[in-house]
Amino acid sequence: MRVPIDCDSDxxxxxxxxxxxxxxxxxPSTDMAVVATAISELARNIVRYAVRGEIILRLVQNNGKRxxxxxxxxxxxxIPDVGLAMQDGYSTSGGLGLGLPxxxxxxxxxxxxxxxxxGTKVTVRRWxx
Amino acid sequence: MSGSQDVATVTQARLETTASRLxxxxxxxxxxxxxxxxxxxxxxxxxxxxxxxxKEEIFAEATSxxxxxxxxxxxxxxxxxxxxxxxxxxxxxxxxVETHEVVGIVLLLRDVLARSLFAxxxxxxxxxxxxxxxxxxxxxxxxxxxxxxFVQERERIIREQQEAIRELSTPVLQVRERLLILPIxxxxxxxxxxxxxxxxxxxIRTNRAKVVVLDITGVPYIDSPxxxxxVQTVEAARLLGATVIVTGLSPEIAQTLxxxxxxxxxxxxxxxxxxxxxxxxxxxxxxxxxxxxxxxxSA
Amino acid sequence: xxxxxxxxxxxxxxxxxSALTDEDLKQLRDTLVLQVSKVRARGVIVDVTALDVIDSxxxxxxxxxxxxxxxxxxxxxxxxxxxxxAFSMVKxxxxxxxxxxxxDLEEGLAYLDRKAKAHEREVRAHR
Numbered sequence: 001m002r003v004p005i006d007c008d009s010d011x012x013x014x015x016x017x018x019x020x021x022x023x024x025x026x027x028p029s030t031d032m033a034v035v036a037t038a039i040s041e042l043a044r045n046i047v048r049y050a051v052r053g054e055i056i057l058r059l060v061q062n063n064g065k066r067x068x069x070x071x072x073x074x075x076x077x078x079i080p081d082v083g084l085a086m087q088d089g090y091s092t093s094g095g096l097g098l099g100l101p102x103x104x105x106x107x108x109x110x111x112x113x114x115x116x117x118x119g120t121k122v123t124v125r126r127w128x129x
Numbered sequence: 130m131s132g133s134q135d136v137a138t139v140t141q142a143r144l145e146t147t148a149s150r151l152x153x154x155x156x157x158x159x160x161x162x163x164x165x166x167x168x169x170x171x172x173x174x175x176x177x178x179x180x181x182x183x184k185e186e187i188f189a190e191a192t193s194x195x196x197x198x199x200x201x202x203x204x205x206x207x208x209x210x211x212x213x214x215x216x217x218x219x220x221x222x223x224x225x226v227e228t229h230e231v232v233g234i235v236l237l238l239r240d241v242l243a244r245s246l247f248a249x250x251x252x253x254x255x256x257x258x259x260x261x262x263x264x265x266x267x268x269x270x271x272x273x274x275x276x277x278x279f280v281q282e283r284e285r286i287i288r289e290q291q292e293a294i295r296e297l298s299t300p301v302l303q304v305r306e307r308l309l310i311l312p313i314x315x316x317x318x319x320x321x322x323x324x325x326x327x328x329x330x331x332x333i334r335t336n337r338a339k340v341v342v343l344d345i346t347g348v349p350y351i352d353s354p355x356x357x358x359x360v361q362t363v364e365a366a367r368l369l370g371a372t373v374i375v376t377g378l379s380p381e382i383a384q385t386l387x388x389x390x391x392x393x394x395x396x397x398x399x400x401x402x403x404x405x406x407x408x409x410x411x412x413x414x415x416x417x418x419x420x421x422x423x424x425x426x427s428a
Numbered sequence: 429x430x431x432x433x434x435x436x437x438x439x440x441x442x443x444x445x446s447a448l449t450d451e452d453l454k455q456l457r458d459t460l461v462l463q464v465s466k467v468r469a470r471g472v473i474v475d476v477t478a479l480d481v482i483d484s485x486x487x488x489x490x491x492x493x494x495x496x497x498x499x500x501x502x503x504x505x506x507x508x509x510x511x512x513x514a515f516s517m518v519k520x521x522x523x524x525x526x527x528x529x530x531x532d533l534e535e536g537l538a539y540l541d542r543k544a545k546a547h548e549r550e551v552r553a554h555r
Contacts, residue, residue, distance in 0.1 A: 008449040015481055017449065029501060033512035037520060040483040044450070088521060099484055102520035127226060129320065138545070330511035337531060361518040367521070368514035370530035 003043075005074075006052035011043040014055040020058050021069050027128055035068055035126050038106045041099045041120055050076020050120065060125060067108070067127040071115035075119035082114050132372035133190040153202045153247070161245055166195045167398045169234075169241045175210055181224045190352065192276075197239065202267050207274050214278030242268070284356045299325045301332040307339040308409050312402070314347030322358040329362060332372045340409040341366060345376030346401045353389045356382070360391050372397060372412060380425040431456045433463060438470035439540055441533070444478050453489040461496045471540035472497050475533055477508030487522040494527040503543050505529065507536035 001021065003014040018039040018092075039055060047052040053074025054065045056078040060069045079085045099126040104110040158165065166364070172189045173179055179187055201210045248265065250257035277322065288380065298321065302310045309332050329341060343363075345351075351359070364375045372383070374397045386393065399405040410417060431452070434441045440463055442456060457494040460472060474490065476482065482490075494504040505528040509517075518522070 008451050012449055013445045019480065025531050028327075030512040030515055033510075033516045036481045036520065037516040040481050041520070044483070046483060070428075070464065102484060102522075106516065106519050129323070255443075260462070326515060328513070330514060334511055337535075339531075364518045364523045365514040366510070367507045368517060368529050369511060370535055372507075399433075 001057045002053045003057070004052070005043050005046045005055055005072075007047065011040060011047060013038040014043045014057075018055075018057055018070065020066070021059065022126075025066055025128065027068070029126070031126060034068070034106050038103045038124055038126075039070055039072075040068065041103045042124070045120075045122075046072060046074045046076070046092075049079075050074035051063055052076075053119075062127075065127045066128055067125050069123065069125045070107075072122045074101055074121075075120070078116040078118055078120055079112075079114040079115055082112055086112075145198055146259075147263050150260055151202060151205075151267070154260055154264055155199055155262060156241065157249060158199050158202070158248070162199075165241055166191055167388050169238050171194070172241065173235050173251035176233060176237065178230045178237075179226060180222075181226055182221070193217075194234075194238065196273055198206075200269050201262075203273075207270065211273065211278055214262055214275045214281050215282055218279045219418065222279075222286055228276070228280060228283065232272075232276045236274045237361055238274050239268045242321060242389055243279050244316060249307055263297075269340045295321060299328050301328050303336050303338075304406070305410070305413070305415070307337060307413055308406075309333070309336055309338045309341045310344065310402075310406070311341065312347065315349075316349055317359075319342075319354060319358070326358065326362045326365065330365055333369050338371050340412050341373045342402065342409050343373055343378055343406040344376045344405065345382065346379075346402060348377075348382065350381050351385055353385060356385045356389050356391070360386070360389075360396070363396060374399055374405045374408055376400065385392070431459075438468075438544070439473060439537070440464060440467065440471075441473045441475065443475045446478060447474045447481070448479070450485050450488070450489075451480055452487055454535065457489050457493045459495070460493055461500070461504070464500050464502050466495050470503055470544055471502055472504045472534065473536040473540070474504065474506050475508050475536070476506060477510070477532070480510065481508065482513050482517055484503065484520060484522060487517060487524060491524055491527055503528065503540055505536045505539050507532050518525075 001017060003017055004010065005014060015036040019032050019036040022035045028036065036126055039057075046055075051074075053072065053076065056071040056073065058069050060067050073126045085100050086104070100112070101125060103122075107124040107126050109123070112120070114120040170184075173187055173191065174184065179190075182190070194217070197210045198212045201207050219297075221231075226369065243261070243264070246257065246260055250260060285286075299311060299313065302312070304310050311325070311329060311332075313325065313349045329343070332338065333341065343359075363375070366373045376399050378398055381421075386396075397408075399408050409419075429454070431442050431444050433447070440460065442460060445457075448456070456474075460474075463469065465474060472493075474492075474493065479486070490506055494506070497504045506524065507530045509529060528539060530539050
């Protein structure tokens with residue numbers, strides 16, 4: 001499932017879609033809130049730093065475990081220093097600087113690739129317990 | 130081109146002979162059913178397997194396993210046998226039958242049948258070999274199917290029991306209006322920690338609690354991820370408008386909390402459960418007085 | 429999505445009714461801060477029972493509301509945060525430090541009443 005992101009209300013739409021998918025997958029309500037919150041953070045980063053991009057949601061399986069995968073992709077300016085962006089409290093937009101490190105804490109898997117000048121792709125997964 | 134055709138033909142021929150040998154084998158086992166089944170049941174009792182079951186029960190199960198065994202040999206499909214193994218396990222596990230007993234009886238049957246094949250074909254060594262070629266892989270697969278079925282069933286039961294124990298392991302007790310107590314006993318692993326958080330936060334909402342006393346006197350130690358989780362639970366409870374008082378922190382756990390950099394000023398901790406309840410009552414505005422005192426005061 | 433704001437006695441009650449965009453949140457913040465001065469409210473309750481996500485931006489905005497209203501001499505209490513939402517917030521690293529929280533509207537009102545009484549006692553003591 002793809003959700004295009006280019007304004008505020010898309011952020012809300014993306015997290016609602018994520019919540020529905022997590023519910024279909026049989027996640028307990030705590031995990032539904034966790035997944036929705038992570039999507040919210042990733043989608044907001046797209047609006048704030050890249051202007052437009054998309055959130056791709058899908059169900060995944062690994063060794064009999066079921067989970068939900070969220071990919072946030074944009075072709076914006078990219079992150080000059082990924083290590084710095086992953087630190088708590090670091091923000092270039094005047095926010096709380098918890099978006100990326102907080103998302104990593106929320107989810108089980110976290111991968112980020114960013115090409116300066118070409119865009120950013122963040123992939124996160126949450127597994128059912 | 131012609132070479133590969135040859136190979137195909139040879140393979141085809143081999144498959145056909147394997148099939149015809151299996152047919153012969155199945156006919157033999159059907160013919161000898163009464164005798165072999167009895168022999169097997171006798172060996173089971175002699176080997177002191179399935180001691181939790183009566184002779185009649187063993188014979189009845191031996192009959193079903195035997196028939197399912199022969200059917201699996203005949204059809205080459207194992208679903209029916211698998212289903213039977215699961216069903217059997219479900220019945221015998223509560224009676225204390227162990228894994229080695231189940232593996233033992235299938236191997237015994239394998240031997241009983243093999244011996245009967247030896248007895249029948251010992252005069253034609255080549256034929257015996259060919260029959261065994263067909264028999265052995267199928268017999269091994271049957272043994273594996275039954276044993277794995279038993280172990281899977283056991284694991285399922287253990288998982289269910291763990292689930293039940295976990296639910297019982299974090300009781301949420303309401304001692305007064307707006308006051309909950311969670312006495313935690315035993316090691317907190319990550320899964321139990323998650324459950325504890327959910328029960329505590331849900332308990333606050335359903336009981337409209339304002340104060341929660343989390344007593345961890347019975348927890349021997351915690352590692353840093355679980356310590357972090359506890360701190361987060363305390364913070365989440367505050368977001369719901371409730372205060373958590375942690376009591377019974379052992380020196381070891383206090384050390385762990387300090388090591389992970391918990392601001393103990395933000396955590397409400399009291400030495401023991403009684404002190405925790407007193408503190409909770411104070412927060413709720415209760416005052417406990419002796420009956421005599423209160424009579425004296427009102428007089 | 430507009431958030432209705434109700435005046436009840438000396439208090440303002442804002443009841444969030446559905447998911448809010450960042451723009452909605454900013455508008456709620458500005459309106460509340462403006463209204464507090466206009467009606468000389470003593471306390472503000474923001475009821476977030478309907479929110480199934482409170483992310484970093486929402487938390488920051490709620491915290492800003494509480495701080496700005498305190499600077500105007502009134503108290504703020506956030507009520508109705510759902511258990512699973514609270515859990516996600518602390519995982520993310522958000523604790524709404526320095527902001528009062530209560531279980532629901534009723535508790536929030538009781539909290540503001542207690543605060544008002546304490547304030548009165550203090551004022552009387554100084555006279």
